[in-house]
Amino acid sequence: MTLVDLELKIRRYNPDVDPKPHWQTFKVQADPTDRVLDALHTVKWEQDGTLSFRRSCAHGVCGSDAMMINGANALACIELVHKAAGPKGGRITVEPIRGLPVIKDLVVDMEPFFAQYRSVLPYLVNNDEPGYTERLQSPEERARYEDTTKCILCAACTTSCPVFWGNSGYVGPAAIVNAHRFIFDSRDQAGDQRLDIVNQRSGVWRCRTAYSCTEACPRGIKVTQAIQEVKRAVFTDRV
Amino acid sequence: MAVVKVHQHRYDAVIVGAGGAGLRAAIETAGKCRTAVLTKLYPTRSHTGAAQGGMCAALANVEDDSWEWHLFDTIKGGDYLVDQPAAEIMCREAVDAVIELEHFGLPFNRTPEGRIDQRRFGGHTRNHGEAPVRRACYSSDRTGHMILQTLYQQCVARDVTFFNEFQVLDVAFAEGRLAAVVAYELATGDLHVFNTKAAMFATGGFGKMFKVSSNAHTLTGDGPGLLYRRGIPMQDMEFFQFHPTGIYKLGILLSEAARGEGGILRNAGGERFMERYAPTVKDLAPRDMVSRAIQTEVLEGRGIGEAADAVYLDLTHLPPEQIDEKLPDITEFVRTYLGIEPKTAPIPIQPTAHYAMGGIPTNVSGEVVVDAAGTVFPGLYAAGECACVSVHGANRLGTNSLLDIVVFGKRGGAAMAAFSAAADLPPLPPGAADEVVQRIEAMKSGAGNEKVGAVRADLQAAMTGKAFVFRSEELLAGALEAVHELQARYEHVTIDDKGPTFNYDLTEALELGYLLDLAEASVVSARARTESRGAHFRTDHPTRDDEHWMRHTLAARQEDATVELSYKPVVTGAYLPMERKY
Numbered sequence: 001m002t003l004v005d006l007e008l009k010i011r012r013y014n015p016d017v018d019p020k021p022h023w024q025t026f027k028v029q030a031d032p033t034d035r036v037l038d039a040l041h042t043v044k045w046e047q048d049g050t051l052s053f054r055r056s057c058a059h060g061v062c063g064s065d066a067m068m069i070n071g072a073n074a075l076a077c078i079e080l081v082h083k084a085a086g087p088k089g090g091r092i093t094v095e096p097i098r099g100l101p102v103i104k105d106l107v108v109d110m111e112p113f114f115a116q117y118r119s120v121l122p123y124l125v126n127n128d129e130p131g132y133t134e135r136l137q138s139p140e141e142r143a144r145y146e147d148t149t150k151c152i153l154c155a156a157c158t159t160s161c162p163v164f165w166g167n168s169g170y171v172g173p174a175a176i177v178n179a180h181r182f183i184f185d186s187r188d189q190a191g192d193q194r195l196d197i198v199n200q201r202s203g204v205w206r207c208r209t210a211y212s213c214t215e216a217c218p219r220g221i222k223v224t225q226a227i228q229e230v231k232r233a234v235f236t237d238r239v
Numbered sequence: 240m241a242v243v244k245v246h247q248h249r250y251d252a253v254i255v256g257a258g259g260a261g262l263r264a265a266i267e268t269a270g271k272c273r274t275a276v277l278t279k280l281y282p283t284r285s286h287t288g289a290a291q292g293g294m295c296a297a298l299a300n301v302e303d304d305s306w307e308w309h310l311f312d313t314i315k316g317g318d319y320l321v322d323q324p325a326a327e328i329m330c331r332e333a334v335d336a337v338i339e340l341e342h343f344g345l346p347f348n349r350t351p352e353g354r355i356d357q358r359r360f361g362g363h364t365r366n367h368g369e370a371p372v373r374r375a376c377y378s379s380d381r382t383g384h385m386i387l388q389t390l391y392q393q394c395v396a397r398d399v400t401f402f403n404e405f406q407v408l409d410v411a412f413a414e415g416r417l418a419a420v421v422a423y424e425l426a427t428g429d430l431h432v433f434n435t436k437a438a439m440f441a442t443g444g445f446g447k448m449f450k451v452s453s454n455a456h457t458l459t460g461d462g463p464g465l466l467y468r469r470g471i472p473m474q475d476m477e478f479f480q481f482h483p484t485g486i487y488k489l490g491i492l493l494s495e496a497a498r499g500e501g502g503i504l505r506n507a508g509g510e511r512f513m514e515r516y517a518p519t520v521k522d523l524a525p526r527d528m529v530s531r532a533i534q535t536e537v538l539e540g541r542g543i544g545e546a547a548d549a550v551y552l553d554l555t556h557l558p559p560e561q562i563d564e565k566l567p568d569i570t571e572f573v574r575t576y577l578g579i580e581p582k583t584a585p586i587p588i589q590p591t592a593h594y595a596m597g598g599i600p601t602n603v604s605g606e607v608v609v610d611a612a613g614t615v616f617p618g619l620y621a622a623g624e625c626a627c628v629s630v631h632g633a634n635r636l637g638t639n640s641l642l643d644i645v646v647f648g649k650r651g652g653a654a655m656a657a658f659s660a661a662a663d664l665p666p667l668p669p670g671a672a673d674e675v676v677q678r679i680e681a682m683k684s685g686a687g688n689e690k691v692g693a694v695r696a697d698l699q700a701a702m703t704g705k706a707f708v709f710r711s712e713e714l715l716a717g718a719l720e721a722v723h724e725l726q727a728r729y730e731h732v733t734i735d736d737k738g739p740t741f742n743y744d745l746t747e748a749l750e751l752g753y754l755l756d757l758a759e760a761s762v763v764s765a766r767a768r769t770e771s772r773g774a775h776f777r778t779d780h781p782t783r784d785d786e787h788w789m790r791h792t793l794a795a796r797q798e799d800a801t802v803e804l805s806y807k808p809v810v811t812g813a814y815l816p817m818e819r820k821y
């Protein structure tokens with residue numbers, strides 16, 4: 001195991017002392033196969049405990065640590081050092097995701113994001129009495145919406161979207177992904193209501209098909225395609 | 240000294256934790272009593288979302304099955320330390336629990352007929368051990384993610400009140416019952432005292448006391464830790480599950496579903512060594528046995544890797560479509576972190592600290608019980624991994640935790656709602672937040688030279704080195720000494736961040752305090768148990784001793800900070816202890 005030298009250039013902001021955000025560079029050593037998250041931990045645990053960032057699972061399933069790494073949104077726990085800095089080390093820049101208010105360092109206010117999520121009725125609606133067994137659903141029917149069930153609400157997509165940066169009223173890709181998850185679920189009965197919601201001014205028509213969201217999604221969800229499918233459903237009034 | 244703002248709230252019920260257990264409880268109390276859910280993470284960040292393989296229920300959708308067989312497997316898997324009536328409730332109610340999740344919208348994988356599909360999992364068998372049975376209901380290899388999302392969705396539908404990023408640090412009792420919960424708000428550094436009739440703890444596991452672990456950074460045992468300091472005993476803390484297949488060095492879990500789908504463990508010689516240890520079920524033996532088998536292979540020189548301290552999980556013979564369809568996430572972890580393609584190369588794995596069988600003692604209604612007589616502590620509830628009902632005994636079977644959190648989250652929520660309806664609001668004890676205020680101030684003004692990261696790393700190394708798969712008096716005595724030294728060092732921890740806003744430096748330091756105390760309780764309990772049962776294996780006492788040890792351990796912290804042990808009998812039932820062979 002050979003360690004490489006890294007320069008972590010981090011955008012810092014502490015509301016209690018800093019008038020505005022500034023850059024700070026830390027020198028750490030890391031194994032090339034370490035996660036960028038590990039390097040951030042090295043800074044926090046060994047050099048500067050005031051550095052704040054969210055994280056929990058450390059393997060890409062909880063959605064806590066979306067941040068901008070070298071200018072592109074990613075989860076720090078699945079971005080490896082050799083990919084971010086090269087196999088011999090080098091510089092990695094880390095900033096908070098864009099378009100949500102920065103609270104401290106890499107921590108942004110997630111409330112607006114979750115409010116958008118809640119606005120699309122993100123739950124199964126079915127008013128028929130189901131009885132004592134499961135509702136039937138064929139493997140093909142399930143496959144229709146499987147991709148969008150993978151979402152971990154990390155906000156990487158929404159905060160990579162140029163439309164969202166310009167207009168925080170836009171409901172954003174993540175909320176549309178979660179609307180898609182139910183609109184195309186054969187068991188759901190609130191598709192029309194959801195289509196009305198995403199058909200509003202702040203809804204799907206804001207999307208300019210920039211594909212930034214699809215590139216940003218750490219779960220490999222075909223976000224743009226999901227948005228297109230929802231647009232088509234609004235257009236044809238059919239799911 | 241900075242002045243800390245203390246806010247006050249009144250609720251009928253408070254739920255601490257928004258993983259599967261807390262969310263299921265919140266669904267149950269919704270509309271019945273005014274409930275606040277306090278969680279240090281956004282609900283969807285909870286580690287339930289990391290669960291992969293499945294949730295067992297004897298639906299018999301794909302082959303013959305019955306809840307009694309499930310019960311038998313659970314008791315045998317738990318090496319007879321299981322309280323049989325509690326396990327019976329869990330296995331019977333499993334069927335309804337799965338159906339209910341489906342009605343809530345959970346996208347289970349389906350059979351061609353459109354029913355919920357099922358697959359094999361370790362220790363689950365047909366007709367009392369004849370052969371593996373397909374009992375695990377699943378959604379690809381992200382079953383926990385789907386459970387967490389589905390339960391959260393149902394909470395959104397019910398407009399449940401969440402206090403996100405509120406970290407609970409203490410409780411207050413009055414008149415012999417629970418009276419308040421004290422939380423620290425991460426965004427502001429303010430404290431909040433929730434005066435409440437009842438509170439349920441659903442804070443998850445504490446696997447971060449070990450170095451190689453499948454647990455999230457945030458699984459630090461805050462709930463059990465703070466109750467333990469308030470005198471609530473901890474049950475069966477010596478039983479911690481080490482899952483056989485963690486990614487080499489990282490500990491990230493590769494679900495048992497990999498073996499359920501046909502994956503095989505191999506040693507350096509390529510031998511399928513589980514054939515020697517469990518001739519009938521082979522690679523699908525319960526976790527404790529497989530982990531010991533792996534460690535034995537390693538100790539006898541048949542390991543792989545730089546230090547010959549791992550073995551291979553081989554999936555290369557599985558059809559690539561099956562891997563993509565049934566195990567997409569875990570194979571992606573292997574590609575990401577090891578740079579290995581599991582379709583063509585075997586995966587280096589080693590046992591990883593995974594699941595706490597022990598925790599806050601409860602009865603089947605989620606009520607916390609504080610002694611061998613089962614005396615209930617009024618208003619105090621626990622459910623999920625932080626609780627010990629005990630349905631898992633000395634070793635939990637795969638898929639039984641997702642089941643446990645849903646079944647007992649619901650039961651606890653229902654019991655708490657009923658209790659709240661009949662109870663009045665207890666008086667708020669004066670100075671309920673004082674201890675927390677002092678603890679935070681002491682941490683911020685500390686002038687010692689110890690760092691959180693270093694003390695925690697040493698704790699993890701000591702526990703993984705001395706209280707892991709194989710234990711002995713010598714190792715455990717060393718572990719205890721190490722923990723005591725670390726507790727002393729902890730007194731000198733200093734943090735860099737003195738501010739109020741998102742001060743994770745502070746919360747990590749407080750979490751470490753709980754981890755140290757729980758590690759002490761675990762090691763003391765383990766040292767006293769001079770037998771081998773389930774996940775607790777003593778090389779100096781290698782056999783099970785039913786005559787002396789068919790009993791649960793209760794570890795209680797005394798005023799002078801020493802640990803006192805007492806015992807309570809296992810609640811037995813129809814199944815008598817027999818030798819555990821697979």
Ligand SMILES: Cc1cc2nc3c(=O)[nH]c(=O)nc-3n(C[C@H](O)[C@H](O)[C@H](O)COP(=O)(O)OP(=O)(O)OC[C@H]3O[C@@H](n4cnc5c(N)ncnc54)[C@H](O)[C@@H]3O)c2cc1C
Nearest residue numbers: 256257258259260279287292293407443623624638640641
């Ligand atoms: C990788 C992995 C895979 C697994 N796979 C399976 C499987 O296939 N089948 C199975 O049955 N089991 C599995 N398990 C086990 C199972 O997932 C867990 O035991 C279970 O999900 C725990 O749920 P919980 O609700 O008790 O806790 P968690 O989901 O861990 O939730 C804990 C909650 O408590 C909150 N919290 C913690 N401390 C505080 C505090 N101080 N103040 C406020 N809130 C707090 C957190 O914010 C969180 O919301 C797996 C476990 C792991 C780690």
Ligand code: SF4
Nearest residue numbers: 151152154155157217
């Ligand atoms: S769609 Fe992808 S990027 Fe967007 S929130 Fe969900 S997981 Fe994150």
Ligand code: FES
Nearest residue numbers: 056058062063077
């Ligand atoms: S820490 Fe959970 S996704 Fe990165």
